[in-house]
Amino acid sequence: MINTIVAGVCGRMGSTIARLVHADQELKLIGGFERPDHPKIGADIGETLGVGPLGIKVASGLEEIIELADVIVDFTYHTASLEHLRIASKYDKPVVVGTTGFTPEEMAEIKSMADKIKCVLSPNMSVGVNLLFKIVPQIARVLGEGYDIEIVEMHHRMKKDAPSGTAMKLASLIAETMNRDLEKVGIYGRKGIVGERKPQEIGVLALRGGDVVGEHTIYFAGLGERIEITHRASSRETFARGALRAVKWIVTQEQNGIYDVLDVLGLK
Ligand SMILES: NC(=O)C1=CN([C@@H]2O[C@H](COP(=O)(O)OP(=O)(O)OC[C@H]3O[C@@H](n4cnc5c(N)ncnc54)[C@H](OP(=O)(O)O)[C@@H]3O)[C@@H](O)[C@H]2O)C=CC1
Numbered sequence: 001m002i003n004t005i006v007a008g009v010c011g012r013m014g015s016t017i018a019r020l021v022h023a024d025q026e027l028k029l030i031g032g033f034e035r036p037d038h039p040k041i042g043a044d045i046g047e048t049l050g051v052g053p054l055g056i057k058v059a060s061g062l063e064e065i066i067e068l069a070d071v072i073v074d075f076t077y078h079t080a081s082l083e084h085l086r087i088a089s090k091y092d093k094p095v096v097v098g099t100t101g102f103t104p105e106e107m108a109e110i111k112s113m114a115d116k117i118k119c120v121l122s123p124n125m126s127v128g129v130n131l132l133f134k135i136v137p138q139i140a141r142v143l144g145e146g147y148d149i150e151i152v153e154m155h156h157r158m159k160k161d162a163p164s165g166t167a168m169k170l171a172s173l174i175a176e177t178m179n180r181d182l183e184k185v186g187i188y189g190r191k192g193i194v195g196e197r198k199p200q201e202i203g204v205l206a207l208r209g210g211d212v213v214g215e216h217t218i219y220f221a222g223l224g225e226r227i228e229i230t231h232r233a234s235s236r237e238t239f240a241r242g243a244l245r246a247v248k249w250i251v252t253q254e255q256n257g258i259y260d261v262l263d264v265l266g267l268k
Pocket residue numbers: 007008009010011012013014033034035038075076077078080097098099100101122123124125126161165239
């Protein structure tokens with residue numbers, strides 16, 4: 001059994017992941033934690049998940065429970081996940097991170113930990129989106145210049161970061177493939193007399209509303225034709241199943257490194 005700790009265990013993703021871990025034959029939910037001031041600290045995790053008492057309490061921090069873990073799953077908040085990675089590297093524990101919204105500086109620090117920790121880091125754990133991470137840059141390359149690239153994402157009203165981590169990763173993969181600097185060509189909204197669209201622009205637009213789980217459309221708009229590729233997630237379990245797959249994979253790795261879901265799927 002793989003002893004698994006879930007960060008942000010009362011959150012939307014944390015609770016979904018914890019329920020699937022609890023139901024999984026190969027994994028054992030041995031702990032979960034929230035911020036020290038969270039109202040559920042000390043509550044039985046099973047009760048908070050609605051699966052009946054499990055005899056494990058919501059802890060008030062990772063260091064309280066980390067020694068028991070084989071692996072930690074973290075879908076929390078960018079500053080929190082970075083701190084959890086620092087702690088996990090100190091204790092030599094692998095981590096699966098799905099959190100988005102890292103600043104460039106935070107991302108640089110995570111990359112700099114590559115020789116100190118085993119980590120799967122991906123803004124989207126679904127198989128479908130990871131397939132898009134593979135094929136969308138190929139489509140951009142084949143189409144070449146002459147097709148205007150715009151990405152539109154929609155998420156629920158509670159989402160804190162924008163644009164989504166997935167949209168930003170798609171934009172950065174496309175920019176890299178097209179030899180463009182996303183810092184220069186990324187456009188995140190338009191209003192007023194903005195002038196004609198420049199051919200190199202990559203537009204990334206975020207819609208927020210209701211309970212939308214996660215939708216991404218990539219447009220390649222040329223003269224006389226347009227390709228639109230859409231991924232729609234209709235359940236958080238899709239991401240959670242991807243996270244569990246990453247958990248089972250990362251604990252078998254011998255080399256430290258910052259991996260992604262394409263490594264897990266063997267699609268690199
Ligand atoms: N990679 C993927 O496939 C996916 C990634 N995500 C990403 O996962 C993250 C979480 O999303 P979601 O579950 O919707 O958000 P929620 O706000 O529902 O859950 C986050 C949880 O983490 C808790 N948390 C915040 N700070 C800490 C801390 N320092 N220590 C412990 N727990 C903490 C929050 O507590 P509190 O409420 O008190 O802040 C909350 O319980 C986001 O970045 C989102 O973009 C989401 C879906 C899929």
